[in-house]
Amino acid sequence: MSKIAKNSKQIDDKPTILITNDDGITAPGIAALIAVAKQYGRVVVVAPDAPQSAMGHAITIGKPLRLNHVNLFGDVEAYQCSGTPVDCVKIAVDKVLHKKPDFCFSGINHGSNASINIIYSGTMSAAMEGAIEGIPSIGFSYEDYSFDADFSLAQQVANDVIHKMISKQIPQKALYNVNIPKISIKKYKGIKACRQANAKWNENFVERLDPTGKKYFWLTGEFQNRDKGNDTDVWALTHGYASLVPIQYDLTNYDLLSNIKI
Secondary structure, eight states, X not given: OOOOOSOOOOGGXXXXXXXXXXXXXXXXXXXXXXXXXXXXXXXXEEEESSOOXXXXXXXXXSSOOOEEEEOOSTTSEEEEESSOHHHHHHHIIIIISSSOOSEEEEEEEESOOOTTHHHHOHHHHHHHXXXXXXXXXEEEEESOOOTTOOOHHXXXXXXXXXXXXXXSOOOTTOEEEEXXXXXXXXXXXXXXXXXXXXXXXXXXXXXXXXXXSOEEEXXXXXXXXXOOOSSBHHHHHHTTEEEEEEXXXXXXXXXXXXXXXX
């Protein structure tokens, strides 16, 4: 992990940082992010008590939420929540912090959330919920899906991005999607500001039989990049860069809106 800047704020002035994820509170990725973030401020963790990958922006409305204090990260205050990643952000603001934190960081996700994956990602939806609340937020994802992944490069990238974010005045609704390639630190070329690639999953439901002979389906798919641009997140990741994409929750298509005549 790269050297932390020595001119950090005094303890009393340090920001409050909310950390969450979608892989669950015991995932190695969230521990890696906590190790970086706690050097910049007071960290509070509220994360799902079980994996919640691909939950998107789902919230829990039909059953109660459980919130329990856990001792998993030394002196870092942490809670596990029975809900979705978005639930975690909502309940953290209302019942744990009783105020909006200065920053919300989500991840480090095990697996890429580049391109269209933003739509499905619980990691990015948690960060987006932070932005909706007016909290500057970042989602971090690493291309290595392994539980035993080496997060050294991902921590270096997270440190660089967090340092720049905290040291500069950024908009309250700022929201960034950061993805880190699965390469050695020696091959890493730096962070590249990008746009979201035009790509999608070509999906297929494999038909199988369970032990009782009843039919079920298992979703599989192949990722297809239809974007040939060299300014996209997918291009950056395949060429040795970490990608940083500024995104927003306003889904209005302004080009179409300007051409609508009623």
